[in-house]
Amino acid sequence: MKTLIIVAHPNFEDSATQQFLQHNYPQEDVTWHRLTDQQIDVGHEQALLQAHTRIIFQFPLYWYSMPAILREWQDLVLTAGFAYGRGATLGAKEFGIVVSMGQPVAEYQAGGKEEYTISELLKPLQAMAHKLNWQYAKPLVISQFQYMTVHQRLQLVMQYHQYLTQVGTGFDAQQAWYCAQLQKRIKASDDSEVQAKLKLILAQIQANTDELTELHWTVDMIRDAEET
């Protein structure tokens, strides 16, 4: 699977969040593609879409919406006959949104400072996904990056990698993704002591996977029961 990150930010250079993500995205099978003020090359953009199976829109939520450059990109690149309609060649994609904001997520609800939920505000992109027959993934919301601790930022890197590269959703898919990451690290390492430690962790996770999966189901069932 190949992932295309389409990055749109009116002040990219001043954005700590975007700089952080650029320095921490997984290089393998992931293409970082920033939209700049230059003329959009439609053929190039369409070729990029063709070459990737997962498409990510990454942007800050200014005025409850995507940036102007990304709106223009939609008008120019997602043309009838290419992306949808008779003779369309693009086909289905997985679609994700990495959205950042300065307010806490809790303000995005009825009665909160921003009044509407992030799901409500991103509806135009959900409608786009619906029209294009792209599968809409739960957005990765990055709120108040500037206040995050080092630990929270490390956690964000993990979530980001997962969002960009994990195949499937749910607990099992997550476990498989963790194991694959550990296996890669083991291969890449040339320190036998580190390798041994990572192998131990991996063996532990693999040994516990069945048990953890069962535990996960049980917790879900308890939660469901509590809600009724």
Add this chain to the structure above:
Amino acid sequence: MKTLIIVAHPNFEDSATQQFLQHNYPQEDVTWHRLTDQQIDVGHEQALLQAHTRIIFQFPLYWYSMPAILREWQDLVLTAGFAYGRGATLGAKEFGIVVSMGQPVAEYQAGGKEEYTISELLKPLQAMAHKLNWQYAKPLVISQFQYMTVHQRLQLVMQYHQYLTQVGTGFDAQQAWYCAQLQKRIKASDDSEVQAKLKLILAQIQANTDELTELHWTVDMIRDAEET
């Protein structure tokens, strides 16, 4: 009351809807202001906002959203300290949206071709109005203009004038608006026969206003009773 229409369309010259609206908007107390590809003059735009009490965004719904130029306008013009936040000088406005689309309105609902309602898709603008303390009016939706009959287009002109200039909402406000329009026409006409006819219509409406208002309330009550 003064109304500012901010028109945004990526292909204005090719839009029959926009051309029609431009040729049919009421000149009195209404400013037609089209955003073009030229650099946005922030000071000029802010002065325009200051000088009007009702602000209208007029655009086609491409990709379920407003055009890029209008998004850029938001970022540049609606600045902290001017439109919102500490020291903001702009103050409250009435806010309306005139939105056009090629699909029938009925397709904008769950199960319809477009899946989501126009209310859902315009949520980012509703959120903007909420943040700015602007009063959000029910949008004027223009669907499939190219298929409208002459009669429907005349009706649209009436609705458009009303949307731009009517004070208040509801039946009484509508009646008052009709009467004011007739009075203006009577004053403007130099044909005594036309004047006499208009005066007759006006007198008829005015004589019936109390009765019509009462009738309107009764119908509303019957409807409410039917719904319960």
